[in-house]
Amino acid sequence: MRATQLGELPFSRFAERHPVWTVLTALAVLAVVWLIFAPWPDGLEDAIGRKKIFLNAVFNGITLGALYFLVASGFTLIFGLMKNVNLAHGSLYLLGGYIGYEFVDATGSWLGAFVVVFVLIGLLGIVLQYLVFRRMEGQDLRQTLVTIGISVVLADIMLWIWGGQSYQILSPEWLTGPTTLPIISSIRRSGEAVYLTFPAVRIAILVASIALGVLMWLALNRTRIGMLVRAGVDDREMLAASGIRVQLVFVGVFAFGAGLAGMAGIVGGTFQSVVAGEDMRFLLASLVVVIVGGMGSILGAALGAVLIGLAEQLGSVYAPTYSVVLTFLIMAAVLAFRPQGLMGR
Amino acid sequence: MAVAEHPDQTRSDGAPAWLAAVPRWWWVVGVAMLVMPIVASDFVLFQIFGWSFILGMIALSLMFLAGYGGMVSLAQMSTAALAGYMVAVFGTSGVDAISMHWPWWLYVPTAILIAVLFATMIGALAVRTSGIYTIMITLAIAAAFFYFTRQNYGIFNGYSGFANVVPPDLFGLNWRRAMPFYYLSLGCAVLSYLAVVYVSRSPFGLALQGIRDNPRRMAALGYNVTAHRVAAYAFAAVIAAVAGILLVWQNAQISPGTAGLPAVIDILVIAIVGGLGRPIGPFIGALIYVVLQVFSPDILTALGLAGDRFKLLIGLGFLAVVYWSPDGVLGLWDQWRTRRDRAADPLTGDTP
Numbered sequence: 001m002r003a004t005q006l007g008e009l010p011f012s013r014f015a016e017r018h019p020v021w022t023v024l025t026a027l028a029v030l031a032v033v034w035l036i037f038a039p040w041p042d043g044l045e046d047a048i049g050r051k052k053i054f055l056n057a058v059f060n061g062i063t064l065g066a067l068y069f070l071v072a073s074g075f076t077l078i079f080g081l082m083k084n085v086n087l088a089h090g091s092l093y094l095l096g097g098y099i100g101y102e103f104v105d106a107t108g109s110w111l112g113a114f115v116v117v118f119v120l121i122g123l124l125g126i127v128l129q130y131l132v133f134r135r136m137e138g139q140d141l142r143q144t145l146v147t148i149g150i151s152v153v154l155a156d157i158m159l160w161i162w163g164g165q166s167y168q169i170l171s172p173e174w175l176t177g178p179t180t181l182p183i184i185s186s187i188r189r190s191g192e193a194v195y196l197t198f199p200a201v202r203i204a205i206l207v208a209s210i211a212l213g214v215l216m217w218l219a220l221n222r223t224r225i226g227m228l229v230r231a232g233v234d235d236r237e238m239l240a241a242s243g244i245r246v247q248l249v250f251v252g253v254f255a256f257g258a259g260l261a262g263m264a265g266i267v268g269g270t271f272q273s274v275v276a277g278e279d280m281r282f283l284l285a286s287l288v289v290v291i292v293g294g295m296g297s298i299l300g301a302a303l304g305a306v307l308i309g310l311a312e313q314l315g316s317v318y319a320p321t322y323s324v325v326l327t328f329l330i331m332a333a334v335l336a337f338r339p340q341g342l343m344g345r
Numbered sequence: 346m347a348v349a350e351h352p353d354q355t356r357s358d359g360a361p362a363w364l365a366a367v368p369r370w371w372w373v374v375g376v377a378m379l380v381m382p383i384v385a386s387d388f389v390l391f392q393i394f395g396w397s398f399i400l401g402m403i404a405l406s407l408m409f410l411a412g413y414g415g416m417v418s419l420a421q422m423s424t425a426a427l428a429g430y431m432v433a434v435f436g437t438s439g440v441d442a443i444s445m446h447w448p449w450w451l452y453v454p455t456a457i458l459i460a461v462l463f464a465t466m467i468g469a470l471a472v473r474t475s476g477i478y479t480i481m482i483t484l485a486i487a488a489a490f491f492y493f494t495r496q497n498y499g500i501f502n503g504y505s506g507f508a509n510v511v512p513p514d515l516f517g518l519n520w521r522r523a524m525p526f527y528y529l530s531l532g533c534a535v536l537s538y539l540a541v542v543y544v545s546r547s548p549f550g551l552a553l554q555g556i557r558d559n560p561r562r563m564a565a566l567g568y569n570v571t572a573h574r575v576a577a578y579a580f581a582a583v584i585a586a587v588a589g590i591l592l593v594w595q596n597a598q599i600s601p602g603t604a605g606l607p608a609v610i611d612i613l614v615i616a617i618v619g620g621l622g623r624p625i626g627p628f629i630g631a632l633i634y635v636v637l638q639v640f641s642p643d644i645l646t647a648l649g650l651a652g653d654r655f656k657l658l659i660g661l662g663f664l665a666v667v668y669w670s671p672d673g674v675l676g677l678w679d680q681w682r683t684r685r686d687r688a689a690d691p692l693t694g695d696t697p
Contacts (some may be wrong), residue, residue, distance in 0.1 A: 046571075084477075085477045085480065085481060087480075087484075099454060137358040140476055140477045140481075141476070141477065142419065142667060142671055143618060144477050144480055144665060145613075145663075145667045146661075146667050146668065148610060148613065148614075149614075149660055149661075149663040149664035149667055150658035150660075150664065152607075152610060152614075152656060152659065152663065153656075153657060153661060153664065155656070156657040156660060157657065158656060160654065160657075161654075237680075280488065280606045284485060284488040285485070285607075287484060287485045287488075288485050289483060290481075291482060291485060295478075305593035308569050320496070321496050321497045321498060321499065322493075322495060322497070323496070324487075324489050324492040324493045325493060327489065328485075328486070328489040328493075331482075331489075332470055335470050335473055335474070335482065336470070336473070339473045339474055
């Protein structure tokens with residue numbers, strides 16, 4: 001009996017098998033929680049700088065992780081089900097960002113852009129599935145090469161249309177400006193606590209990503225469609241033999257994953273910017289997240305995304321010229337000790 | 346990606362077996378290459394052929410890994426660029442704060458050695474997985490290398506990289522002039538080609554091809570699968586490193602863009618378009634790529650498009666090759682030959 005790959009919470013089994021690692025992980029999490037919530041003693045501030053900087057890096061890292069999760073979850077879902085690496089995933093992200101920018105620019109509706117982009121990029125995903133993946137089923141390498149070719153072509157077409165300048169998608173007014181979080185960033189001499197402020201739009205993105213992640217997990221583990229998808233991951237032939245139209249499931253998952261990447265493009269364009277070259281950055285992020293988290297696992301994608309987001313932001317604050325190395329070291333360590341990824345099988 | 350190997354036939358008509366085994370048209374190409382400087386302009390020698398040889402060598406290192414080892418590594422450009430960077434760091438460049446001004450006989454081997462160590466580490470990581478995972482991991486490593494060289498100023502001098510990296514004045518020659526550089530790159534390309542052919546027929550190369558086809562059986566026969574794969578990465582790195590050194594000498598500069606993701610993907614495109622089946626494929630692919638790149642403004646303008654859409658042309662060409670002829674241009678050639686050989690005899694209707 002194989003356990004299902006896409007969903008499942010393997011914590012209890014993990015705790016039984018590796019008590020030492022569980023304790024170490026719990027201690028690390030506790031230490032981070034303490035660092036975030038407790039006012040820092042003076043010695044610590046002298047050693048690693050002010051708490052406000054640390055908090056900002058942590059929260060930026062988690063929000064970046066949320067964005068990475070949006071991109072990587074579609075990637076990992078497609079990979080888990082169809083065993084094909086869609087190296088044009090970053091291009092779908094960037095195209096989503098550009099289309100979202102045009103839509104927001106024309107109509108001013110930020111939320112509407114999500115719907116439009118999800119539908120358009122989802123359709124593009126369906127076209128890709130029909131033209132490329134269905135025709136080359138079982139030929140992993142060729143599929144991968146074709147998606148590389150598509151990403152080259154798409155990147156150049158986008159450069160042609162939108163040029164090299166960067167675009168910023170404007171967030172709606174109700175999300176503009178800072179919010180105050182119930183977390184103490186420093187204590188004034190008068191003993192009054194200063195609370196951390198953080199852009200509202202980032203909080204919204206974080207909340208939306210978590211909600212989406214939970215929804216995806218529920219859909220995969222508690223619905224009939226999720227059951228079909230999980231069955232397709234485990235044994236495609238048996239699923240087809242029991243009368244399910246597997247190709248339809250594939251098309252659906254591909255469209256959903258592609259649409260998700262497109263929506264992530266709007267999110268990225270709102271709190272960073274849309275510019276040529278981002279496609280490769282987010283393709284790389286998806287690759288690393290999926291390698292670290294484990295191929296085909298939603299939970300792994302979430303874990304990997306937060307890890308990589310945190311590593312990138314903390315690295316750029318505390319070791320500016322070596323932050324990429326930190327990301328890379330995490331990947332290398334995972335590959336060395338757990339080649340199938342943290343949550344992979 | 347099957348690689349056909351023809352064992353040397355022994356002949357008894359005086360000439361040594363290995364000499365007689367060389368096909369006739371190879372002599373033609375060889376002589377043409379040697380006398381090329383008489384007819385070709387400096388631009389053709391330096392930009393078109395010099396660059397083709399260099400890109401062909403980097404793609405050859407990929408072809409060796411992919412064709413004989415079944416491992417498509419996208420980190421070959423990074424290995425080459427690292428060797429180029431090391432030449433700039435240990436040798437002489439425009440950045441005096443970093444360059445160490447070693448003599449050439451010291452910095453060239455050091456650069457190659459460091460690049461080989463780097464590739465061996467990549468290999469040790471990448472061989473833990475296989476197939477498309479190798480592509481993903483090496484792509485991630487290549488991207489990490491690019492971002493690292495861009496943000497690191499202590500060793501790689503960040504965004505600007507190194508300028509004024511020139512080859513040493515050996516034998517009183519300026520090796521960046523067209524004709525000497527042409528012969529230098531031709532010599533290196535021929536040597537690496539012969540090295541790949543030789544290694545592919547050596548016991549090591551045969552074991553590698555066995556591992557490509559069936560790793561479990563080879564492991565059962567007592568071959569160390571991991572060690573062979575990692576060694577293949579190390580061997581391919583030597584070729585890539587030499588090419589990287591030539592590249593930095595040709596451009597006289599190196600910067601993060603040298604190993605940026607577009608460059609990394611270009612190497613894959615070259616190897617695939619040429620064909621992963623035989624070691625000559627990457628050089629054919631490189632020549633096509635360079636000619637297209639150099640003349641693309643003219644081609645595109647003739648087609649009524651803007652002159653700077655070179656990437657579109659390359660991308661579409663690559664897609665066409667992968668879609669219709671997975672074995673590249675060499676595959677097309679082979680298909681044509683088989684069809685010609687299989688053609689029915691017009692008189693009897695027999696197929697040979």
